[in-house]
Amino acid sequence: MNLPMKTTLAAVADLDEDTSMIKEADTSPAGAQAARSQNSLKRWAPLAILAGLMAVAFSMGWHEYLSFKTIGLNYEALKSFISSNLIVAILAYMALYVAVVALSLPGGLVMTLSGGLLFGWLTGAAATVIGATIGATLVFLVAKTSFGEAMAAKAGPWVGKLREGFQENALSYLLFLRLVPAFPFFVVNLAPALLGVPLRTYVLGTLFGIIPGTTAFSVLGAGLGSAVESQNAIYNACLSQHAGNAAQCTYSIDTKALVTPELLAAFALLGVVALIPVAFKKWSKRNGTV
Numbered sequence: 001m002n003l004p005m006k007t008t009l010a011a012v013a014d015l016d017e018d019t020s021m022i023k024e025a026d027t028s029p030a031g032a033q034a035a036r037s038q039n040s041l042k043r044w045a046p047l048a049i050l051a052g053l054m055a056v057a058f059s060m061g062w063h064e065y066l067s068f069k070t071i072g073l074n075y076e077a078l079k080s081f082i083s084s085n086l087i088v089a090i091l092a093y094m095a096l097y098v099a100v101v102a103l104s105l106p107g108g109l110v111m112t113l114s115g116g117l118l119f120g121w122l123t124g125a126a127a128t129v130i131g132a133t134i135g136a137t138l139v140f141l142v143a144k145t146s147f148g149e150a151m152a153a154k155a156g157p158w159v160g161k162l163r164e165g166f167q168e169n170a171l172s173y174l175l176f177l178r179l180v181p182a183f184p185f186f187v188v189n190l191a192p193a194l195l196g197v198p199l200r201t202y203v204l205g206t207l208f209g210i211i212p213g214t215t216a217f218s219v220l221g222a223g224l225g226s227a228v229e230s231q232n233a234i235y236n237a238c239l240s241q242h243a244g245n246a247a248q249c250t251y252s253i254d255t256k257a258l259v260t261p262e263l264l265a266a267f268a269l270l271g272v273v274a275l276i277p278v279a280f281k282k283w284s285k286r287n288g289t290v
Contacts, residue, residue: 047146050139054103066100066107069251071114072228073235078118090119094131101135104186108132112214113258116221117228125211125218132214133207136189140202143193166195171205172275178209180271212270220258227253 057063071078082089097111115124166173174197177188192202231253238249 044146046142050102050142054105057103057105063105063107066105066110068110068113068228068253071110071117072232072251072253075117075228075232082118090123090127093119094127094134097128097131098135098138101132101185101189102138104139104189108185109217112217113221113224116218117224121215121218121222124221125215128214128218129207129211132210133203136185136206137199137203139186139189140193141199143190144199163196166192167197170195170197170201174202174205175209176271176275178206179212179267181213181267213267216266217258224253 093115097115099105100107100111112124112128115128118124119127170192174188174192177183177191192205197205231251235249235251239246242248
């Protein structure tokens with residue numbers, strides 16, 4: 001009766017000793033170094049993947065296809081495909097928009113106008129808002145995970161004070177940055193990650209902040225059908241005249257002309273409206289009403 005008990009106690013003692021050795025190994029300098037290396041890999045891997053994809057996209061010249069010429073010359077084929085495969089086309093458009101935003105490729109305006117042109121302003125605007133929000137959120141998460149918090153920890157007191165002020169009214173500030181077109185989209189994707197904006201606030205601020213601009217440009221895009229058809233006729237006639245030599249023919253739809261000073265002023269006014277709660281809060285604190 002005593003022999004099995006002694007054997008069991010010996011086995012338990014050996015197990016405790018093995019567990020103790022494992023713990024000691026984990027806390028050894030080599031184990032700590034391995035843990036740091038693993039954490040560093042998890043931290044920087046998303047950024048490395050994103051940077052690698054950006055390098056591939058630009059080196060392959062994929063961003064050059066994001067032009068109204070590409071859309072215009074394939075206008076009829078795209079419309080035909082969409083009429084037969086609406087859901088697939090919308091999902092493909094959203095996936096492409098996510099990639100454009102996440103990889104910071106030029107062509108966001110062309111994409112938004114094309115969404116309105118091909119799907120109609122309402123469907124195009126909805127698909128664009130969702131795609132752009134997902135793409136921007138991916139950039140935000142990568143930046144926050146890789147270097148956002150680390151830079152914030154090493155930043156000086158001035159940056160810390162800026163973070164505190166921004167976080168206090170994060171949604172209003174983010175709406176302002178999204179509404180006013182003076183700030184590049186990719187910059188607004190990165191800055192909140194450095195300023196400690198919570199994910200939920202970032203998603204809401206991005207989602208609602210881009211709705212006005214996206215809707216406006218989707219409406220403008222929906223009205224470009226006749227301009228595209230006219231330019232296609234001119235371009236095809238030029239090709240016929242020059243025996244198919246595309247170098248002799250130009251395809252031009254000036255999308256920049258759509259961004260009028262009046263439209264920019266309207267967006268700026270919306271941005272000012274977004275800051276009204278911040279101004280009221282500061283005024284109330286200054287006058288002791290809150």
